[in-house]
Amino acid sequence: MAATGEREDPAFPVGAACRIDSRSPWRQVAEIPVGLDPEGIAIDGERRRAFVACSRSDFVSVVDLETHDVIAEIATGAEPIDIGLDEQTGRVFSADAHSDQVTIIDSATLEVETVVPVGGYPSGLTHVPEFRRLYVGNSLGSTMSVIDLDTLETVATVDAEPGAGAIGVDPTRRLAVCVNFVAASANFYDADSFEEVGRLELGTGTCAIGIVPERGEAFIVNSIAGTVCRIDLDAIEVVEEIRTGQAPVGLTLAPAHDRVYVTNRGAGSVSVLGVADGAEWSQIPVGNGPGGIVVDRHDGRILVANAGSQTISIVEDLLAAKPPAPVVEEPSPWIGEKLPTFALEDYRTGERRTNADWAGKKYILNFFASW
Amino acid sequence: MILVDLWEGTEPRPEVERFCEMWGIRGPILLDPDGDLAGPLGVRGVPTNVVVDSDGTIRAFGAARLDELEQAVDDLYGR
Numbered sequence: 001m002a003a004t005g006e007r008e009d010p011a012f013p014v015g016a017a018c019r020i021d022s023r024s025p026w027r028q029v030a031e032i033p034v035g036l037d038p039e040g041i042a043i044d045g046e047r048r049r050a051f052v053a054c055s056r057s058d059f060v061s062v063v064d065l066e067t068h069d070v071i072a073e074i075a076t077g078a079e080p081i082d083i084g085l086d087e088q089t090g091r092v093f094s095a096d097a098h099s100d101q102v103t104i105i106d107s108a109t110l111e112v113e114t115v116v117p118v119g120g121y122p123s124g125l126t127h128v129p130e131f132r133r134l135y136v137g138n139s140l141g142s143t144m145s146v147i148d149l150d151t152l153e154t155v156a157t158v159d160a161e162p163g164a165g166a167i168g169v170d171p172t173r174r175l176a177v178c179v180n181f182v183a184a185s186a187n188f189y190d191a192d193s194f195e196e197v198g199r200l201e202l203g204t205g206t207c208a209i210g211i212v213p214e215r216g217e218a219f220i221v222n223s224i225a226g227t228v229c230r231i232d233l234d235a236i237e238v239v240e241e242i243r244t245g246q247a248p249v250g251l252t253l254a255p256a257h258d259r260v261y262v263t264n265r266g267a268g269s270v271s272v273l274g275v276a277d278g279a280e281w282s283q284i285p286v287g288n289g290p291g292g293i294v295v296d297r298h299d300g301r302i303l304v305a306n307a308g309s310q311t312i313s314i315v316e317d318l319l320a321a322k323p324p325a326p327v328v329e330e331p332s333p334w335i336g337e338k339l340p341t342f343a344l345e346d347y348r349t350g351e352r353r354t355n356a357d358w359a360g361k362k363y364i365l366n367f368f369a370s371w
Numbered sequence: 372m373i374l375v376d377l378w379e380g381t382e383p384r385p386e387v388e389r390f391c392e393m394w395g396i397r398g399p400i401l402l403d404p405d406g407d408l409a410g411p412l413g414v415r416g417v418p419t420n421v422v423v424d425s426d427g428t429i430r431a432f433g434a435a436r437l438d439e440l441e442q443a444v445d446d447l448y449g450r
Contacts, residue, residue: 036380247437268415310379332432370390
């Protein structure tokens with residue numbers, strides 16, 4: 001498939017090395033159609049490819065990062081959500097939520113090597129090359145599976161809590177953190193013995209984590225609260241709550257660890273948060289309903305999976321440092337205007353419903369998607 | 372509260388049914404699979420709440436956080 005939305009601006013050359021304070025703090029590079037409900041992204045830096053877990057298509061789209069073409073679709077189990085790539089073995093791992101398994105793909109041949117059964121509804125994974133371990137959060141199983149990256153044997157299944165999903169690992173402190181969406185909590189484990197060494201109650205809808213080992217900090221997204229918690233990993237306590245855009249769900253760190261990128265599913269944007277100051281530096285517009293996010297270490301570009309648009313966005317963060325002015329979210333131009341006329345099918349009755357059905361009443365339209 | 376489902380990518384009814392069962396959702400649900408209403412309104416993510424006054428005027432837009440939604444409802448009723 002062809003790339004769309006390419007907007008090259010010769011005034012602002014490509015690449016993180018070319019970061020400058022510019023007229024716009026971001027640049028859109030491309031928006032590329034992939035499969036249905038893309039959620040997770042992993043990058044093969046050597047072959048310049050992105051692997052995109054398309055949960056409603058039950059396949060992984062493979063995108064050539066030079067041409068922006070989709071070059072393959074690799075069938076997985078049902079509902080692949082999260083995805084990762086181990087550079088040492090060249091293996092790609094997809095967490096197939098509805099199949100209770102991890103699919104292992106050979107990134108060279110683009111063929112499925114094998115599958116590894118895990119707990120119920122695996123929805124998050126992370127791999128730690130230093131430990132040669134893959135950690136998988138099983139939401140319905142309320143467990144964390146630990147898999148050897150080389151032998152693919154499951155070396156441990158650790159009790160977590162309902163909604164276990166995103167996992168972060170601090171290799172310095174040898175600490176694994178499992179984030180539990182439903183329980184709104186995080187469990188902290190010794191990464192060698194898997195003994196639980198701490199637990200935190202967090203804001204509602206905890207769903208992504210990033211770790212900055214040199215600062216001894218973790219950043220955990222609270223999607224319903226619309227914030228990111230800064231966690232002191234030595235004290236295991238929340239030290240700050242940072243406001244983001246609407247309904248944050250995904251998070252990744254910039255390679256320099258000076259900023260955190262957070263996808264705002266409710267706003268179609270990425271918040272850029274300063275690691276040191278905890279301030280929101282900018283918001284980068286992407287596609288509709290963004291979720292998974294990763295930074296391409298080759299060029300510093302940010303890749304975002306847009307579940308609503310069925311695309312991935314490639315954007316550049318052009319900020320060299322914190323901007324002088326804070327982010328100001330512009331209110332919708334529709335505020336104070338009349339709601340447009342609509343005629344939509346009622347899911348329960350099949351009838352067409354219009355504005356007239358609620359004439360004279362006060363009401364809230366809640367736009368939602370089931371993913 | 373009127374729910375409006377969008378961007379499912381597939382036939383929306385089974386997805387909405389599963390979602391409603393999982394979360395115990397009742398009340399009216401409209402289907403906007405192609406964004407016929409969401410598109411012109413500039414909806415770019417979910418959830419997005421649009422608070423509408425009795426004369427059809429939009430009073431708040433977005434309000435995904437609970438505190439924002441509560442404030443919008445209070446404002447709507449002059450509380």
